[in-house]
Amino acid sequence: MSNMPEQLVFELPHRAAMGVEDFLVSDSNAAAVALVDCWPDWPIGAAILVGPSGSGKTHLANVWQLRTNATLHNAASLTRENVPAIASAGAVIIEDIQTVGDQAALFHLLNLVREQRLQVLLTTDKAPGDLPISLPDLHSRLKALPLASIAPPDDALLRAVLVKLFADRQLSVEPHIIDYVLVRMERSMSAAERFVTEADRRALVLQHRVTRPIAAAALDALGY
Known part of the structure; x- marks a missing residue:
């Protein structure tokens, strides 16, 4: 009978709090918070959040998503064929750009920032200069974007x-x-x-x- 209490405990889902009021600010993420807060006054319509896994990038991206009604996509799913449909949302989050396979697709998406006044927030666990990007034009474009890092x-x-x-x-x-x-x-x-x-x-x-x-x-x- 000693294990009876455990049998009565049900695993209930617990929704992670992801709103702006739930994001706690410290020295480790203040620059990233400031970057998101200054939207829509970004010098161009795109920016990058850099930070290790578990640092809060997804939460902060969610804050921006709530403000912009952006659609969310993983970089690994980008293709040249689906970029026009993705861009039609007007505001887009592309997560984990270190996983991008079709580099030309990401470059095309960034070109649309100016052509269509697209708003794009990128996330990655590496600084742009350290990403495995072989397309020179994309490499240069990423390095030119406003960036904020989140420390552990x-x-x-x-x-x-x-x-x-x-x-x-x-x-x-x-x-x-x-x-x-x-x-x-x-x-x-x-x-x-x-x-x-x-x-x-x-x-x-x-x-x-x-x-x-x-x-x-x-x-x-x-x-x-």
Whole structure:
């Protein structure tokens, strides 16, 4: 009978909060926030967000998407044939341009920025100069775009993110537990989300608030 409480815990979906009011700002992402905030006063109609996986690029791109009603596409899906249809939206987000296969398609899309007053936000995990781009014209075009980098989250930001993620689930966690987790977890937003999800699940199983042993078990389960 000892495992009965776990059988009563249902995995309910938890929607990630992705609005502008949910994006926490620190020194690590302030430049990227400023870039998005200054739209539509970009010098040209395109810009690049650069940052490692889990740094918050997708969240910030979502903020811009809500402001512009942009459509969202992955760079790997770009082709010369589908660029006109993609451009017809007027505002477009192209994620992960390091994965682009049809480089001529991305170059064509950027040409349409001036021709059709298109608005384009690009995201990537590498600076334009470090991207595996073999098309010289595209390489030059990308390097000329306004750019902001997002660094891995610092302690202040990760602490605030953890507190907020717990609060979103109506959980209050003592500061010393947050400090315990901070020095042990992976340094990314996605890691924070995974940890809070796992800690919440374990607290529900035990029908208990999140304690240090629960936090430690959640970290161990995630391999931290």
